[in-house]
Amino acid sequence: MLQFWATWAKDLLVLRRDRAGLLILFLMPAVLVLVISLVQNNVLERSGGSDLRVLFVDADGSPFSRQLGERLGAVEALRLITREDGAVLTPERVRTLVAAGDYPCGVIIPPGAGAALAERVRALAAQIGGVPGPPAVGGSEVVLCFDPTVQGIFRTALKSALGQVLLGLEVEAKARELSRSLGGGFAGGALGGGDQALRMLAGERLLTLQVESTAPGQKPTVPNAVQQNVPAWALFGMFFIVVPLSGALMRERHEGTLLRLRTLPVSYGVILLGKIAAFVCVCLVQFSGMLLVGRYLLPRFGTPALELQGHLGAAFGLAFCAALAATGYGLLVGSAARSYEQGAMFGAISVVVAAAVGGIMVPVYAMPAAMQTLSVVSPLGWGLRGFLEIFVRGGDFAAVAGPAAALLAFFAGSLLLAWLFLARAGSRGR
Amino acid sequence: MEPATTSEPSPLPLVRAERLSFRYPGAARAAVSELSLSIAAGELFGLLGPNGAGKTTTISILATLLRPTTGTVAIAGHDVVRQGRLVRRDIGLVPQEIALYPSLTARENLAYFGRLHGLTGGGLRDRIAECLAFVGLEEHADRRISEYSGGMKRRANLAAGILHRPRLLFLDEPTVGIDAQSRHTILAHLQALAGEGMTMVYTTHYMEEAEQLCSRVAIIDDGRILAEGAPAALVDGAVGCSNLEELFLGLTGKQLRD
Numbered sequence: 001m002l003q004f005w006a007t008w009a010k011d012l013l014v015l016r017r018d019r020a021g022l023l024i025l026f027l028m029p030a031v032l033v034l035v036i037s038l039v040q041n042n043v044l045e046r047s048g049g050s051d052l053r054v055l056f057v058d059a060d061g062s063p064f065s066r067q068l069g070e071r072l073g074a075v076e077a078l079r080l081i082t083r084e085d086g087a088v089l090t091p092e093r094v095r096t097l098v099a100a101g102d103y104p105c106g107v108i109i110p111p112g113a114g115a116a117l118a119e120r121v122r123a124l125a126a127q128i129g130g131v132p133g134p135p136a137v138g139g140s141e142v143v144l145c146f147d148p149t150v151q152g153i154f155r156t157a158l159k160s161a162l163g164q165v166l167l168g169l170e171v172e173a174k175a176r177e178l179s180r181s182l183g184g185g186f187a188g189g190a191l192g193g194g195d196q197a198l199r200m201l202a203g204e205r206l207l208t209l210q211v212e213s214t215a216p217g218q219k220p221t222v223p224n225a226v227q228q229n230v231p232a233w234a235l236f237g238m239f240f241i242v243v244p245l246s247g248a249l250m251r252e253r254h255e256g257t258l259l260r261l262r263t264l265p266v267s268y269g270v271i272l273l274g275k276i277a278a279f280v281c282v283c284l285v286q287f288s289g290m291l292l293v294g295r296y297l298l299p300r301f302g303t304p305a306l307e308l309q310g311h312l313g314a315a316f317g318l319a320f321c322a323a324l325a326a327t328g329y330g331l332l333v334g335s336a337a338r339s340y341e342q343g344a345m346f347g348a349i350s351v352v353v354a355a356a357v358g359g360i361m362v363p364v365y366a367m368p369a370a371m372q373t374l375s376v377v378s379p380l381g382w383g384l385r386g387f388l389e390i391f392v393r394g395g396d397f398a399a400v401a402g403p404a405a406a407l408l409a410f411f412a413g414s415l416l417l418a419w420l421f422l423a424r425a426g427s428r429g430r
Numbered sequence: 431m432e433p434a435t436t437s438e439p440s441p442l443p444l445v446r447a448e449r450l451s452f453r454y455p456g457a458a459r460a461a462v463s464e465l466s467l468s469i470a471a472g473e474l475f476g477l478l479g480p481n482g483a484g485k486t487t488t489i490s491i492l493a494t495l496l497r498p499t500t501g502t503v504a505i506a507g508h509d510v511v512r513q514g515r516l517v518r519r520d521i522g523l524v525p526q527e528i529a530l531y532p533s534l535t536a537r538e539n540l541a542y543f544g545r546l547h548g549l550t551g552g553g554l555r556d557r558i559a560e561c562l563a564f565v566g567l568e569e570h571a572d573r574r575i576s577e578y579s580g581g582m583k584r585r586a587n588l589a590a591g592i593l594h595r596p597r598l599l600f601l602d603e604p605t606v607g608i609d610a611q612s613r614h615t616i617l618a619h620l621q622a623l624a625g626e627g628m629t630m631v632y633t634t635h636y637m638e639e640a641e642q643l644c645s646r647v648a649i650i651d652d653g654r655i656l657a658e659g660a661p662a663a664l665v666d667g668a669v670g671c672s673n674l675e676e677l678f679l680g681l682t683g684k685q686l687r688d
Contacts, residue, residue: 006545010531010538017533017574256527260590263493264546265518271546426495428454 003266007274008281014248015282021244025286029237030293052154052365055094055106056080062114064169068142071165072107078161095145095212101388104150104365105158108143117170117207121177142166145212148392149228150365159209166207224304230294231315231387232360235380237290238283238322239354242330242347245279249334250343253425262426276327283323284316291315310390314397318390321407322383328414329379335421354378359385382406444598444629445469445492450501451653452487460499461487463653469631469646471597474624476644476661477633478674480682484653485633486526489600492631493523505598522596526603528583529590532576536567536586539575540593547594561589565619581612588619592628599623601632605639617643637675641665647674649681656681 015021056072058065073080082089084097094106144162146155252258261271294306308315330347337343355361357374358381364372375381386403389395447467453460462484469475477485490496492503494514502509508516523529530539540558549557562568565585570578575586584604591599601620605613620643624630634640640647641661648658657664661674671677 002548002550003546006542010534010542013538014531014533254527255532256525256529257531259495259525259527260523260529260543261546262495263518263521263523264543265515265548266546427497 003270004274007271008278011275011278029233029290032233052158053079053081053103055089055103056082057089057091057094057108059091059111060109060113064114064117065109067169068165075161098145098147101147105146117173121173125177125181141208141210143210149388170207226294226298226303226306227391230290230306231391232384234287234290235322235383236355236360237286239326239351239380241279241283241326242333242351243344245327245330246334246343246347247340250340279327280323283326284319287319310394311396314400315390318386318400318404321404324411325379325407328411331418332414335418354380379407379410443468444471445505447503448501451499452491452496453499461653465655471629472627474630474643474645476640476647478640478647478678479650483651486602489602493521493600494518520597522591522599524588524591524601524604528587530575530586533574535572535574537571540590543590544593561593565589581608584608584616598629601630603633637678641674649678651682
């Protein structure tokens with residue numbers, strides 16, 4: 001243990017002396033989260049949209065609901081999904097998939113929605129025409145449920161598209177009723193002329209939209225740019241540990257220190273573990289710092305404060321797994337690269353690419369379909385998914401078990417490869 | 431010129447290498463070929479050879495850094511392959527590179543390597559002070575290595591190699607790239623260590639240095655020993671050679687090595 005702690009303390013001391021490296025590690029993610037949060041808070045929520053995968057359940061099966069599905073499916077930039085793994089979707093399944101973040105949103109047409117609309121149209125026509133008719137019935141609302149991480153532009157785009165389709169269907173239903181009461185004509189009659197027809201068409205909305213943001217039983221959240229950006233950029237900053245860590249390993253290899261370490265009566269595995277522990281500690285300090293930035297600094301610039309509404313223990317547990325993944329990757333880059341410059345360049349660029357693919361910069365649901373598929377291979381994407389479970393959906397340990405396991409597997413794989421590279425270099429006396 | 435062997439090693443050698451060969455993966459020829467060595471305790475043994483002769487590879491095998499392709503090496507009776515951990519307790523290494531952390535001070539570097547050797551507390555502090563005083567760096571102990579001159583770095587490198595009082599010290603060109611004053615100081619330190627009975631295996635390109643310092647030398651080329659013995663005896667036994675450098679050039683040739 002003496003050797004483990006000696007290496008842990010030495011690596012922390014070396015890092016502390018590297019002021020430029022520390023600035024990159026701590027200041028860069030803080031500046032990024034500040035800038036990106038401000039930009040997204042002010043601009044992104046009001047700007048355009050993108051392709052959305054929309055789960056669609058027709059539990060009604062009426063001509064009305066079929067038309068709604070057809071017209072919604074014809075809307076550009078929406079992709080309607082009615083089956084999942086070969087099975088027809090149910091309202092419960094849609095809510096579960098959306099709440100889990102597997103899909104950004106879903107539309108549910110409840111049973112009886114078409115019949116209720118027809119009844120309400122007839123009741124309205126009777127009421128306006130002063131003719132005794134059926135009593136007004138309560139219409140079933142079309143349900144639109146969102147993953148809480150889906151932000152303003154996409155919500156607005158979908159709500160607008162669905163609202164237009166519903167309005168069109170409602171107006172058509174009213175016009176049909178109008179036509180029927182006029183006996184096939186459209187210029188006066190039972191409804192008593194143009195004014196009443198206008199009241200019928202432009203009056204009370206019979207079809208309404210119910211918007212859900214969370215699944216039943218889940219803690220209500222207020223998603224905003226800060227809730228997403230703080231954990232996202234904290235992850236990015238943690239993975240940037242790859243640059244100083246791979247650099248430290250490269251320097252040990254090139255400056256002869258590694259040779260000296262390998263002639264000591266201590267396993268090199270113990271020395272590597274001490275190094276990993278030191279860099280994991282730095283990552284956790286980084287993560288804590290970023291939470292404090294989100295909680296106390298960002299509100300000073302006009303953004304909402306970070307709400308630590310999820311399970312904080314789970315957040316730090318996941319941060320620990322992400323820190324291990326980042327240090328494992330740093331060791332892999334440091335052991336595989338042939339020069340300091342190569343390691344630093346490859347390490348930095350690969351982290352930026354993994355961040356972009358993993359949804360750190362642009363939410364995964366806003367990416368083209370091919371990129372969404374690619375996003376599943378990014379460790380930063382796994383980490384982000386876990387953090388969003390906690391910070392946006394109020395998840396606990398169980399909710400982040402999948403991403404945590406993936407990060408640990410990545411760590412183990414990276415460490416194994418790094419060990420093989422080091423053993424290979426060792427067999428050549430390097 | 432015929433290979434020469436002029437002195438017999440001690441009957442109980444600290445280092446015994448038998449028919450040692452090593453080929454780097456993918457290399458066309460062996461870096462070390464059928465090399466046998468015997469070094470007695472207390473000897474200051476010089477390994478001399480042109481670039482690429484196999485000096486560093488030989489030291490790397492003896493220091494447990496490389497596994498020999500064939501042959502055996504025992505240090506203090508322990509096999510370097512099967513009993514590497516035991517061997518590493520007895521050896522120290524002063525590599526060609528300044529194998530220290532530049533952003534740490536000399537004291538911090540020695541403290542780290544000392545702890546890896548299992549030294550702690552007051553014993554470690556005293557030993558660090560002793561080593562720094564030995565190499566004349568006690569007044570600069572708390573300066574970072576990156577602020578040292580080339581000669582000071584070489585001395586700190588030596589201090590790190592002897593911190594744990596190894597029985598056998600490997601020095602791979604410890605005086606390369608430094609001024610005459612620093613070189614003179616380091617050679618004096620090595621003579622002092624030899625006087626204390628430390629066994630040393632030493633590589634260098636400076637023949638006069640080896641002639642002055644080593645009790646025995648081996649001239650190697652293409653991974654084979656061409657001549658072995660006390661420097662003066664080797665020169666005396668070679669026809670037409672007045673010093674070790676002439677003997678060296680006579681054995682290894684004057685063509686440039688890459």
